[in-house]
Amino acid sequence: MPDGRGDGGTGLPPSLEVAWGLRERPAKGPRPGLSLGRIVAAAIGVAAAEGIGAVSMGRVAKELGVSTMSLYRYVSARDELYVLMEDSAFGPPPPTPDDVTGWRARLEWWARAQRAVFHRNLWLLRIPISSPPASPHALQWMERGLAALNGTGLDDGRRISVIMLVGGYVRNEATLMADLTAAVTARGETPAEVMRRYERTVGALIGTDPAPGPDRYPALRRLLASGALGEPDDSPDAEFEFGLRCVLDGVEALLPRNG
Amino acid sequence: MPDGRGDGGTGLPPSLEVAWGLRERPAKGPRPGLSLGRIVAAAIGVAAAEGIGAVSMGRVAKELGVSTMSLYRYVSARDELYVLMEDSAFGPPPPTPDDVTGWRARLEWWARAQRAVFHRNLWLLRIPISSPPASPHALQWMERGLAALNGTGLDDGRRISVIMLVGGYVRNEATLMADLTAAVTARGETPAEVMRRYERTVGALIGTDPAPGPDRYPALRRLLASGALGEPDDSPDAEFEFGLRCVLDGVEALLPRNG
DNA sequence: CAGTACTGTGTATGGCATAAGCATTACCGT
DNA sequence: ACGGTAATGCTTATGCCATACACAGTACTG
Numbered sequence: 001m002p003d004g005r006g007d008g009g010t011g012l013p014p015s016l017e018v019a020w021g022l023r024e025r026p027a028k029g030p031r032p033g034l035s036l037g038r039i040v041a042a043a044i045g046v047a048a049a050e051g052i053g054a055v056s057m058g059r060v061a062k063e064l065g066v067s068t069m070s071l072y073r074y075v076s077a078r079d080e081l082y083v084l085m086e087d088s089a090f091g092p093p094p095p096t097p098d099d100v101t102g103w104r105a106r107l108e109w110w111a112r113a114q115r116a117v118f119h120r121n122l123w124l125l126r127i128p129i130s131s132p133p134a135s136p137h138a139l140q141w142m143e144r145g146l147a148a149l150n151g152t153g154l155d156d157g158r159r160i161s162v163i164m165l166v167g168g169y170v171r172n173e174a175t176l177m178a179d180l181t182a183a184v185t186a187r188g189e190t191p192a193e194v195m196r197r198y199e200r201t202v203g204a205l206i207g208t209d210p211a212p213g214p215d216r217y218p219a220l221r222r223l224l225a226s227g228a229l230g231e232p233d234d235s236p237d238a239e240f241e242f243g244l245r246c247v248l249d250g251v252e253a254l255l256p257r258n259g
Numbered sequence: 260m261p262d263g264r265g266d267g268g269t270g271l272p273p274s275l276e277v278a279w280g281l282r283e284r285p286a287k288g289p290r291p292g293l294s295l296g297r298i299v300a301a302a303i304g305v306a307a308a309e310g311i312g313a314v315s316m317g318r319v320a321k322e323l324g325v326s327t328m329s330l331y332r333y334v335s336a337r338d339e340l341y342v343l344m345e346d347s348a349f350g351p352p353p354p355t356p357d358d359v360t361g362w363r364a365r366l367e368w369w370a371r372a373q374r375a376v377f378h379r380n381l382w383l384l385r386i387p388i389s390s391p392p393a394s395p396h397a398l399q400w401m402e403r404g405l406a407a408l409n410g411t412g413l414d415d416g417r418r419i420s421v422i423m424l425v426g427g428y429v430r431n432e433a434t435l436m437a438d439l440t441a442a443v444t445a446r447g448e449t450p451a452e453v454m455r456r457y458e459r460t461v462g463a464l465i466g467t468d469p470a471p472g473p474d475r476y477p478a479l480r481r482l483l484a485s486g487a488l489g490e491p492d493d494s495p496d497a498e499f500e501f502g503l504r505c506v507l508d509g510v511e512a513l514l515p516r517n518g
Numbered sequence: 519c520a521g522t523a524c525t526g527t528g529t530a531t532g533g534c535a536t537a538a539g540c541a542t543t544a545c546c547g548t
Numbered sequence: 549a550c551g552g553t554a555a556t557g558c559t560t561a562t563g564c565c566a567t568a569c570a571c572a573g574t575a576c577t578g
Contacts, residue, residue, distance in 0.1 A: 030557085057536085058534075129434070233416055288575065290574085317564085328567080329525080331567075
C-alpha cells in the first residue's frame, strides 16, 4: 500500500481512522491545540444555526479562532469534514427497548430513530452521499438494521436490500419535510400557507378552468379540486407512518413463511 | 402582487414562465441573440460530459461564446438554470403502451421510465430538490403518475402519498447506482472491485476475527462472511425490480378491495 | 425622431477550496 | 545537554465561483 501508510490498512482517509480510534497521536511535534472533535463540533454548530451552506473551512476556523489552513492538518478536504459531521450527528443508535420484539417492530423503531436524527439535524439531508458508509456510527446503525431482520428467513443479500429500502424511504421522507420547512422559514409563512400557494401556482399553470381543447391534466386538476394538496388531512407524522407501513407491508410479502 | 409583475400570476420566476410558454418576447429592445433553450442545452452538455459540478455560469457562457453575465438576462440565478436543466432532461413522459393496463403495471411503467431518465442523465441526481415540482414536464410526469392510480379506490390524498413514495424510491435507487458508478469511474475499477474493496474496508474496521470481548457487529460480520456485499447475486436491474415489487406490494395492501 | 425598454458586456466585490512554504515546537536518540 | 526530525499553526497566493452594477448599443413605440 503506497498510499495510506498510516496504522490501519483500511484504505480510509486519516481523519476517519482517527474517528475509529486507530492511529495514535504522533509523538513528535508540538502538542496540537485543536482536535478533530472540536472542529467537527464547531462545524455542526454552524450547520445547525445557518445550514450546511454556511459551513466553509474559513467559517469553521473563525468559529474556533484559528486560521483556515490549520484545519487541513486534521482533515484533508472539506468533504471529509462533512462525513465526520454526519457521523457525529448520528451518534450511536439508541438502545432498542425490550418490549420491541419481532422484525417489524424493530425495523419500525430503527426507522423512527433515524428519522428523529434527521429532524434534529436538518442540514444532514443536504450532504450528498458520496461513498458507502464507513464511519463508526454509520456501521453501528447498519448493524442495528441488519440485526432487526434476525428471525426472518431472509438471506444476507436480501437483508441489505431491505435496510437500504427502508433507510432510503426514511431519508427521502425527511428530505421532503426539510424542503417544506426550508420554504417555510425562507418566507415568513406557515406550512399550510406554503402548500396553498403551491396549489394556487399549479392551478395558474394548468389553468383552473377545464380549458378549450382536450384536458392534458385531468388527474392533476381533480387533485387540485379535491383540496388534498392545500389541506392534507394527515399530520406529517401520520404521513410518515403511512409510507413506512407501505414499505414494511411490502417487505412482509417477501418473507418465506409467517411474520 | 408587487413582485412577479410579468404575465402569469404564477409566482414563478420569469425563466420558468418562459418555459411554460407564458410571456411573449417583449417588443422593445434588440432581438436576443441567445435563448433559454440554447443556454439550457449548453448547460446539459457540460453536465453530461463533466458532471454537474462543472456547470458554472462562466463555463456555460464560454460554451456559447458569450459573456458570463449575459446569461443573467435569461436566468436570474444558477439554481434557476438547474431547474430548467432538470425539466429539459426529463422531457415529457413517454406514452404508455396500450397493453400496459391496471394500476400496478402502469405505475411500474412510470417508475421504469423515470429510472431510465436518471440513468441517461446521472447529473440529475446531484441537483438538490429545492421546491415542489412546477416545471412543465415535471407536472406532466406527476399527472401521469396520478393517472396510473385511476381505478384504485384511493382518494386523492393517498394518491400523492403513493406517487411520492414510488418516485422517491426510484430516485433513491438511482442515486445509489450513480454513486457506485461515480466511484467506479473515479478510480479505474469495475463495480465488483469497488464493492470488494468496500468489503475489505469494513472487514478491517470491525475486525474480521471475532474479536476478544463481546461482538459489537454480529450481523455485519455475518453479512461479510456471506460475501453478499462483494458479490451480489442480482443484477442492478433485478435489484431495482426487487425494491419496486416491495413498494408496490405495500401499496397493494392499501387498496380497499381487490387489485 | 426622441423616448424607452431591452440587449450583451466589462468591471468589481466578496467568497470559496486548497497548494506551497515558513517559523515554531516538542520529542527522539545520542 | 543537544542536534535532528516531524508535526503544528500560520501567511500568502492561485484560481475558481456567483453575482451586483453601470454602460453602450439596438430596435421598437409614440
